[in-house]
Amino acid sequence: MIKKDITLNVDGIAINGQLFIPGQIHPYPTVCLCHGIPAGDRPEPNDGGYPLLAENICRQGLNVFIFNFRGTGISGGNIDLLGWTKDLAAVIDHLYLLPEVDKSHIAVLGFSGGAAVSICVAARDNRINYLAACACPAEFYRLTEADDAASWIDHFRKIGAIRDDNFPRSTEEWLDGFRFVSPVEYVSQIAPRPLLLIHAKDDETVSISHAHRLYERAREPKQLVVLDAAGHKLRRDQRVLTEFIRWLVSHLQGHKALVFNRL
Structure with missing residues (x-):
């Protein structure tokens, strides 16, 4: 397994990620993982996070790309769901240019807020060939009430997802980003590409x-x-990985790169 660190510049913001490659450099089907909105919980000591999930998927003969959306992890910027759609679009742009990526087999596996963003981006980008959305909200009505905006902004500031004192410049525009990312309005546009929904x-x-x-x-x-x-935290559930791999492999039958190890 080969790992490559990748940094993208999106709106002047550094978006940091890592590409996991199963073996020799040639085009592999590729899975892009999209994390959810951070809750600010302390990580459990034995939780390997998205890197561990990426390794487990990569062992099936698939490239895997993980990254931090703006305002999270080691990426720059502040949390902004409309900005997250730009981040994912830039990731797909980059993956599409890599010789390691089989451009006809790009899948996105998103969780919670990352799943919502994935549906909205995939609806407009046919380069995403397969989409799996786990614990995905149909819309963000809890976050889009103006009366609650101050408490959400304060929460995101406390957990480090809002880093700049002058962000957001307009609370209403920031809320509009959450209103725009409304998967229930876009999900019908995924077909004829396969869609997998997993929920608890x-x-x-x-x-x-x-x-x-x-x-x-x-x-x-x-x-x-x-x-x-x-x-809600389906990333930690082994059944999700099993269901996702089974579903994806059913659509990739016969691809020479696949290993499909028993999970």
Whole structure:
């Protein structure tokens, strides 16, 4: 397995990521992982995070790209959901130029807020060939009420997702970004590309009703997997990886790069 650090410049903001390559340099199907909106929780000591998930997917004979959206991790900037759509679009632009990437087989696997952004970007970008959205909100109505904006901004400032004192310059414009990223308005545009929705029946943050709304609005080919006793943080659930790999491999049957190790 080869790992390459990559930094992109988006709106003058450094977006940092890492590409995992399964072996010799030649075009592989590629998965782009999109993390969710940070809650600010202290990481668990044994949680390998997205790098561990990337390694597990890479062992199946797939490239994997992970990155931090603006305002998170080691990337620059401040959290801004409309800006996140620009970050993902720039990532797809970059992946499309790499000789290691099979341009006809690019998948995006998003979680929570990253899943929402993925649906909105994929609706407008046919270079994304497969889309899996886990614990995805249908829209961000909880975040878009002007009365609650100050408390959300304060929360993001406390956890380091808003770093600049003068951000946002306009609270209303910042909220508009969350209003724009409304997956239920875009999910019907994913077809005819395959869509996988994974949600927990007991999701305490994004109700299972969001998944049903998205599934109803989406067009074939589509699949909804509902998990018992999984909660909101699906990245940590081994069943998600198993379901995702099984689904993706079913659409990649016969690709010479695939290994499909038993999970």
